[in-house]
Amino acid sequence: MTTTYEKIQTATLGSAQANVTFSNISGSYTDLVLVGSAKSLNTGTDSIGIAVNGNTSSIYSRTYLEGNGSAVTSGRQTAQIRIVSDYIMGTSGTADFGVYTWNFMDYSNTTTKKTVLFRGNNTAVSGGWNTSSMVYLVNITSAITSLTIATMNGPNLASGSTFTLYGIKAA
Amino acid sequence: MSFARSIADLFSKETSGATDAEVTAAISTHNTSANGHVKRGNTASRPGSPVIGDLYYNTEIKDLEEYTEDGWLIVAKQVPRVPVIGTATLGGSNNVSVSFTPSQYGQPSSLYTVQSNPGSYTATGSSSPITVLGTNLTIGTSYTFRVKSSGTYGDSSYSSYSSSITPVSLSSYESIESVTVGSGGQAIVNFTNIPSTFSHLQIRAFTIGTTHAYFTIRANNDSSSNYAWQQLSADGASVTTDAGINSSTMFCGQGSGSSTAGAVTVVDLLDYKNVNKFKTFRTITGFDTNGAGGIWYRSGLWMNTNAINSLSVVSNNLFGQYSVIALYGIKG
Numbered sequence: 296m297t298t299t300y301e302k303i304q305t306a307t308l309g310s311a312q313a314n315v316t317f318s319n320i321s322g323s324y325t326d327l328v329l330v331g332s333a334k335s336l337n338t339g340t341d342s343i344g345i346a347v348n349g350n351t352s353s354i355y356s357r358t359y360l361e362g363n364g365s366a367v368t369s370g371r372q373t374a375q376i377r378i379v380s381d382y383i384m385g386t387s388g389t390a391d392f393g394v395y396t397w398n399f400m401d402y403s404n405t406t407t408k409k410t411v412l413f414r415g416n417n418t419a420v421s422g423g424w425n426t427s428s429m430v431y432l433v434n435i436t437s438a439i440t441s442l443t444i445a446t447m448n449g450p451n452l453a454s455g456s457t458f459t460l461y462g463i464k465a466a
Numbered sequence: 467m468s469f470a471r472s473i474a475d476l477f478s479k480e481t482s483g484a485t486d487a488e489v490t491a492a493i494s495t496h497n498t499s500a501n502g503h504v505k506r507g508n509t510a511s512r513p514g515s516p517v518i519g520d521l522y523y524n525t526e527i528k529d530l531e532e533y534t535e536d537g538w539l540i541v542a543k544q545v546p547r548v549p550v551i552g553t554a555t556l557g558g559s560n561n562v563s564v565s566f567t568p569s570q571y572g573q574p575s576s577l578y579t580v581q582s583n584p585g586s587y588t589a590t591g592s593s594s595p596i597t598v599l600g601t602n603l604t605i606g607t608s609y610t611f612r613v614k615s616s617g618t619y620g621d622s623s624y625s626s627y628s629s630s631i632t633p634v635s636l637s638s639y640e641s642i643e644s645v646t647v648g649s650g651g652q653a654i655v656n657f658t659n660i661p662s663t664f665s666h667l668q669i670r671a672f673t674i675g676t677t678h679a680y681f682t683i684r685a686n687n688d689s690s691s692n693y694a695w696q697q698l699s700a701d702g703a704s705v706t707t708d709a710g711i712n713s714s715t716m717f718c719g720q721g722s723g724s725s726t727a728g729a730v731t732v733v734d735l736l737d738y739k740n741v742n743k744f745k746t747f748r749t750i751t752g753f754d755t756n757g758a759g760g761i762w763y764r765s766g767l768w769m770n771t772n773a774i775n776s777l778s779v780v781s782n783n784l785f786g787q788y789s790v791i792a793l794y795g796i797k798g
Binding site: 299300301325326356357358359360367368369370371373398400401404406407408410411412414428429430431432434436463464465466 | 637639640641642643644670671672674698699700701702703704705722726727728729730732750752753754755756757758759760761763788790792794
């Protein structure tokens with residue numbers, strides 16, 4: 296057996312900042328798993344957005360399943376500009392942080408498009424969803440080599456936000 | 467000033483309290499012959515009991531040698547002195563940081579090389595410490611490390627070895643087996659002889675193919691009606707739930723029906739070797755093809771208390787080329 300699930304990079308914000316970028320991601324793994332606990336400084340609703348390889352053009356599409364304690368919904372959108380957490384973002388001014396997991400499967404192959412499985416949760420958000428599961432298609436066949444994480448509405452990710460990127464290598 | 471004292475001055479010897487005879491005798495013991503010339507001869511004839519700083523003209527290599535802490539070295543073209551090995555410490559990724567102290571004597575060194583034993587894995591750097599990547603080392607194996615320096619005229623000898631250090635397993639998550647589907651596709655992926663050394667299993671799959679719509683899982687090759695499943699699903703417009711009981715199949719992963727945009731699936735199988743419980747599978751799966759898509763949460767039950775030692779991942783038709791299905795074990 297081969298021990299795997301290795302931490303590749305991690306970032307813990309000691310002060311608010313606009314984005315976190317994990318770059319020069321090795322292609323030596325099979326899957327990537329990105330986990331985060333984050334909050335926006337925006338006092339309104341906000342989301343986390345991830346740009347793959349720095350690309351913010353309309354290459355992202357998604358299908359989602361979401362609930363907020365009183366309603367459940369499913370939808371699909373195309374021509375998106377990032378992988379978005381859909382209002383799961385913690386609550387500014389409180390200790391409420393959203394928690395997230397993104398699975399980037401077979402991220403380094405150069406033959407197929409990239410599919411990402413997302414799960415996000417928080418409980419005190421106002422005006423958004425509390426539980427979200429999404430499948431994103433990133434319409435590129437190139438390997439994923441960088442992930443840039445930022446808020447969608449700004450201005451900054453709050454201090455205390457953390458992100459860790461892991462690599463899983465199949466035998 | 468006597469000839470002997472002038473020779474002594476040449477080598478910076480303190481001679482104020484000695485007679486000329488004593489000075490001559492002392493110098494000739496090490497550096498010079500009685501006539502004041504530096505001792506000479508072949509390698510085999512070097513002085514038998516040299517002290518640090520003694521000079522010797524080696525007629526074999528036709529060059530002046532000095533006796534140093536590292537032995538006889540050519541004065542004008544010395545390699546750097548041997549560094550002093552320090553400690554080897556483990557980093558967070560089983561990288562080993564090897565410290566050392568460069569010699570403060572002799573020729574300067576611009577490069578240091580650390581070497582492991584066993585394995586002879588090397589890493590280089592311009593200063594201490596130098597890191598040997600954990601990817602080169604085997605978990606559970608004891609390693610020692612030594613270091614050498616490199617300069618304009620070559621390499622020093624290696625130092626003595628450090629104390630030993632043993633990389634440890636940093637993760638309880640291990641890869642057991644994986645299959646990447648080749649051209650022509652594949653209907654079933656079998657994981658057999660699953661070890662019982664883990665607490666839980668996880669299947670991670672990226673599946674693709676124009677005829678692949680979903681996959682089921684069979685445990686221990688049981689194809690009788692011993693399975694049940696439930697699901698919560700969303701197709702981009704509505705949310706539904708469904709179930710099946712006493713089924714011969716247990717729906718798990720979804721397919722995309724596409725040759726370019728695949729479906730992804732993560733299946734958790736907890737306590738798989740317990741012989742007192744039915745086995746429950748937890749699955750999240752889905753796809754998006756920029757126009758179609760869905761996401762499914764599934765619970766599956768194999769109504770059998772046997773420990774699971776094999777899993778069959780079965781496509782409704784064919785897993786397409788480039789599909790990747792991998793089995794992992796998680797220790798608890």
